[in-house]
Amino acid sequence: MFADRDGTIIEDRHYIADPADVTLIPGSPEALTRLRALGFALVVVTNQSGIGRGLYTLADYRRVAAETDLQLERAGVTIDATYFCTDAPGGDPETTCRKPSPVLYRRAARDLGLALAGSYYVGDKLSDVLPAATLRGTGILLRTGHGTAEEERMAEDGGSGGSWLVADDLAGAAELIERLES
Numbered sequence: 219m220f221a222d223r224d225g226t227i228i229e230d231r232h233y234i235a236d237p238a239d240v241t242l243i244p245g246s247p248e249a250l251t252r253l254r255a256l257g258f259a260l261v262v263v264t265n266q267s268g269i270g271r272g273l274y275t276l277a278d279y280r281r282v283a284a285e286t287d288l289q290l291e292r293a294g295v296t297i298d299a300t301y302f303c304t305d306a307p308g309g310d311p312e313t314t315c316r317k318p319s320p321v322l323y324r325r326a327a328r329d330l331g332l333a334l335a336g337s338y339y340v341g342d343k344l345s346d347v348l349p350a351a352t353l354r355g356t357g358i359l360l361r362t363g364h365g366t367a368e369e370e371r372m373a374e375d376g377g378s379g380g381s382w383l384v385a386d387d388l389a390g391a392a393e394l395i396e397r398l399e400s
Contacts, residue, residue, distance in 0.1 A: 219253050219395070220323060222341030223264040225363015226388060228286055235274035237285035243362055245389035247293030252392040256399060259332055262300040263322045265345065270306035301326050318348035340391050344368050347382040357382030358391045
């Protein structure tokens, strides 16, 4: 299972650079535990354009990531791996690692021996779930973080919700995945 970080596992603080600002979204550790129990690897894939934009440093990112991992570990959850992209928007779509590019997902699959087809791609932005179409998986848009606005924007644009599912939060996504897998 591939999950976004900000707005999915932790509250989105808009270019978070201070570990003191890390707050787990209620229910996210339990949801990750439930997904692990279903046999899923837990992989975080996150855009961190604040680095590319000069808003915070790689060291700031690493401190926030360490705090996120610490809080999850205290809740009994270990993430298998985290992949992050520092590219700012507007880069070359052929070479960027910025989601929805499949670059980081392919790297994770290679590094961890995961199958991309049939995997779940979960997050609060369309860029988090769009890789599911390219990689033959299932996207689940969450209504946490930016998810409600993303869902409303798609409805205003006349979209049918796309080729992804929608859940209120990571706990709802875990429940949905459990139903789909049974």
